[in-house]
Amino acid sequence: MPTVRFADGSVRDYPAATRLAEVVATAPAPQPAPRKQSRPIAALLDGRAVGLDMPLPAADTVTVEPLFAGDVRALPVMRHSAAHIMARAVMRLFAGVELAFGPTTGDGFYYDMRATRPITDDDLPAIEEEMRRIIAADEAFERVEVPRAQAVEIVRGLNQPLKAEHIETGLAAHSTLSFYRQGEFVDLCRGPHVASPGCIGAFKLTNIAGAYWKGDANNAQLQRLYGTAWFTQEELDAHLAALEEARRRDHRVLGKQLDLFTTSPLVGSGLVLWMPKGAILRGTLESFVREELITPTASSSRSP
Amino acid sequence: MSDDEQYLLKPMNCPHHTMIYKARPHSYKDLPLRLAEFGTVYRYEQSGELGGMTRVRGFTQDDAHIFCTPEQVEQEVEGCIDFTLKVLSSLAFDDFRVRLGFRDPTSDKYVGPPERWAEAEAAIERVARRMNLPGCEPEPGEAAFYGPKIDFVIHDSLGREWQLGTVQLDYNLPSAERFDCEYIGADNAKHRPVMIHRAPLGSLERFVGVLIEHFAGAFPLWLAPEQVRVIPVSEKSEAYAKQVQGRLAAAGLRTGIDLAAEKLGAKIRTAQLELIPMMVVCGPRDEAAGTVSLRDRVDGDLGAMSLEAAVERLRDENARRAVRHKPKPLAVATAPAAAGDDY
Known part of the structure; x- marks a missing residue:
């Protein structure tokens, strides 16, 4: 009988393979209380974030801590669910969508994919609108585990050749694989996902970039749809403001605006041409290093 | 080229400085011998990764190589760190951390006697803690095969981390198999010096790119092109x-x-x-x-x-190189990314 230790030190035994949803339902009330009175959306199992649909592992003792909306430790899980929802929305709106990988990032998520026609920035609002509908419907993510051979059949049945290739190569060591289903959307996925997608408070699809399948320039070209997701609108707004400020400070923009440097394809990529004001800036830095630091302590040399 | 000689664009300055060191015999009294230069180097980066001033194919390093005895390593490392801190503080770079790149004690891929590594790593850690550097937890396995190092890492305006300055020990280049550097000790016998590479700014191009974002183009008086x-x-x-x-x-x-x-x-x-x-x-x-x-x-x-x-x-x-208006740091929040999963 696995024993669960909670954050307050109390312990309790559970029948083998009890779902974490039930464990957290009977856990002691968290201290301090979560920001909004709400149900847990995920849990930490021995410090690792897992979904509430996971069963207790066959170990003697484990620690479990429920995660609520607003907990920064639940952000990666929430963002991964947002990535799925984005893929689901894209598949509703576009034909022939083939999915690749959809991981979380430091401030959100992305999903690599390709469709019959390229997705553009103008499509993002429609995708966001579809995502909002999906989130409002608040359908649970259902986990399904199947043996490898069946997993391959499933992804081929879903017309997902990239996923099929990954199962046969990168995932060759797995004898069983998991999928997550939400409504009509089924995706090969290790998880975890949040118990209730309604907890995705605020998100935005930020941009589309190019990517290669498995990062190899010889492979298929895909589109990488980036998004950022937060538990509250305030956090999203603050993040977007910071991104805007960062864009404003981009040295390539400022360098051009302030006549500091330029580049020229004729001279060559990756070679900086310092303009007079930039050269003064650089020269001042060099003089500082030379006068204050090098000359008192070192000897100079020049080499070709 | 016409005769059988090959020429290439240098990717680093170390061999050149080493040949200058070797141009004359040296005694322990000459050490530490420090050679510094703003050396322009060329490295072929993938075109897809080039950008602005931070990812380039040609750049200039504020490079120096120090040839010293093993006993002098600690004081030289301290001097290099001091140097780097002076530069960072004169530019109001308060938000930085260091990375101590040490060896993986279970691996044998490293050049140089293990006792020297242990001494050098202990010295680097001692200096880092004495100077209260942020982030001075050693990272085993992060060292190059030729020596331990300490890197200075700052965030740019997008929250990306860039390594700027570095202090890198090198037991490889002075070795018999490579450039075979020597000095005559007090005992009149031949000894091998330790080499330390140091570059407080790293690359002038990258440093200025980061500087532009750090100040959002509003440089302090001492740096501004028009003051x-x-x-x-x-x-x-x-x-x-x-x-x-x-x-x-x-x-x-x-x-x-x-x-x-x-x-x-x-x-x-x-x-x-x-x-x-x-x-x-x-x-x-x-x-x-x-x-x-x-x-x-x-x-x-x-x-x-x-x-x-x-x-x-x-x-x-x-x-005085005063910085009267400290730039506002950008709060680009990042939550920890999920642990790498394979699907």
């Missing part, structure tokens, strides 16, 4: 304004002057938009009294004062 702009209130004060400019230039300041047929307010706005740190405004009464008005880009009107006082104040601020 002071003289603004006559009207045509009548042009001649006086030129005199004022001459005095400032003689005091070593980089000056500009706005003689456009515009109103004072418009000229002030222009100077602010161009991020000129300081303005010197002068009108007819100033000419009569030998005064000017100073106007800071951020703080606004600093009041009228004698021309002497204004020149001295600016000359001093320039000489």
Whole structure:
């Protein structure tokens, strides 16, 4: 009988393979209380974030801590669910969508994919609108585990050749694989996902970039749809403001605006041409290093 | 090339400095021997990854190589770190951390005697803690095969981390198998020096790129290409304004002057938009009294004062490399990314 230790030190035994949803339902009330009175959306199992649909592992003792909306430790899980929802929305709106990988990032998520026609920035609002509908419907993510051979059949049945290739190569060591289903959307996925997608408070699809399948320039070209997701609108707004400020400070923009440097394809990529004001800036830095630091302590040399 | 010699663009300066070291025999009394130069190097990066000033194919390093005895390693590392901290603080880079790249004790891929590594790593950690450097937890396995190191890492405006300065020990290049560097010890026997690579800024291109974002283009007085702009209130004060400019230039300041047929307010706005740190405004009464008005880009009107006082104040601020307006750090929040999963 696995024993669960909670954050307050109390312990309790559970029948083998009890779902974490039930464990957290009977856990002691968290201290301090979560920001909004709400149900847990995920849990930490021995410090690792897992979904509430996971069963207790066959170990003697484990620690479990429920995660609520607003907990920064639940952000990666929430963002991964947002990535799925984005893929689901894209598949509703576009034909022939083939999915690749959809991981979380430091401030959100992305999903690599390709469709019959390229997705553009103008499509993002429609995708966001579809995502909002999906989130409002608040359908649970259902986990399904199947043996490898069946997993391959499933992804081929879903017309997902990239996923099929990954199962046969990168995932060759797995004898069983998991999928997550939400409504009509089924995706090969290790998880975890949040118990209730309604907890995705605020998100935005930020941009589309190019990517290669498995990062190899010889492979298929895909589109990488980036998004950022937060538990509250305030956090999203603050993040977007910071991104805007960062864009404003981009040295390539400022360098051009302030006549500091330029580049020229004729001279060559990756070679900086310092303009007079930039050269003064650089020269001042060099003089500082030379006068204050090098000359008192070192000897100079020049080499070709 | 026509004869059988091959030429290549250097990707680093170390071999050159090593050959300079080897040009003459050395005794322990010559050590530590420090060779410094702004060396331009070329490295072929993938085209997809190039960008601005931070990912380039040609760049200039504020490079130095120190040849020293093993006993001198600790003091040299401290000197290099001190150097780097001076640069960072004079540019108001408060938000940085260090990375101590140490060996993986279970691996045997490293060059040089393990006892030397242990001594050097202990010395690096001692110095880092003594100087209270943020982030000085050793990272085993992060060292290159040729020596432990300490990197200085800062965030750019997008929250990306860039390694700027570095202090890198090297047991490989001086070795018999590579460049076979020696010195004669006090015991009259041949010894092998330790080599330390140090570059406080790293790459001038990358450093300036990061600097531009750090200050959002609004550089402190000492760095700004145009430090002071003289603004006559009207045509009548042009001649006086030129005199004022001459005095400032003689005091070593980089000056500009706005003689456009515009109103004072418009000229002030222009100077602010161009991020000129300081303005010197002068009108007819100033000419009569030998005064000017100073106007800071951020703080606004600093009041009228004698021309002497204004020149001295600016000359001093320039000489001290003062950073009077610390840039606002960008709060680009990042939550920990999920642990790498394979599907």
